[in-house]
Amino acid sequence: MDLPDLITQAIQGDREAFIRLIREIENSLYNTAISMLRKEEDAADAIQETILKAYKSMHTLREPQYFKTWMFRILINECNTLLSRRSLSTSYAEVPAEHQAQPSPYDEVDMREAVDQLEEAKRIVIVLHYFEDMSLRQVADTLGLSESAVKMRLSRARKDLYQKFKNYREVKLHVKPV
Known part of the structure; x- marks a missing residue:
């Protein structure tokens, strides 16, 4: 089954089609999340929230050809939310020098x-x-x-x-x- 058919089925509420779609893009989602957040646990949280939000609102996707763009927009918003929470809790200056990455x-x-x-x-x-x-x-x-x-x-x-x-x-x- 090709991607447009899967997207259409997922929009219509087919849970298995949605899972297959996520499997198609999960590596891309992970790579984007880890490049933004730089922490495995935060990336996992962002992806989990993204998938949950997408699943709950899949029926609202009006243009199936933009599925990937839509997913990445949700992911980026989740990453930005985590980043803003992180900046409120710990600033870089508060991290001890021995724990800061020192590029050489x-x-x-x-x-x-x-x-x-x-x-x-x-x-x-x-x-x-x-x-x-x-x-x-x-x-x-x-x-x-x-x-x-x-x-x-x-x-x-x-x-x-x-x-x-x-x-x-x-x-x-x-x-x-x-």
Whole structure:
């Protein structure tokens, strides 16, 4: 059975169709949640709430072709809710220095780590567009932004990533083996 049929069945209340839909996108949901929240337990909570809210309101989805965008919008809202609760309870400055991640230019850098270090607004557009393969229009719809705003954030994020890798390479070239 193809995705549009599953979505239609889920909208009509078919629980099994909904479960199959969630299984289709669960890795994408997880990757997005973990890139925003950076904590396994928070990501799991956000995904659980997202699935519950989506299941309860599946019948309200008017345009089945936007199912994935709709799910990601719910997820991003849940992540933002968790982030705002987290910022109210603990600020970064209150965390003891020995527990704060200290990035080192000598650590091995990969693309996912570099993306995870971007500020949230840039990180989420990179994750949705490149890692989740959403079109610019889908990213814009998911985040409630214009396409030009998404393009600008992608451009700034790519510039930051380029600079990060350029700096990393320069450090690697100037470090002499001991």
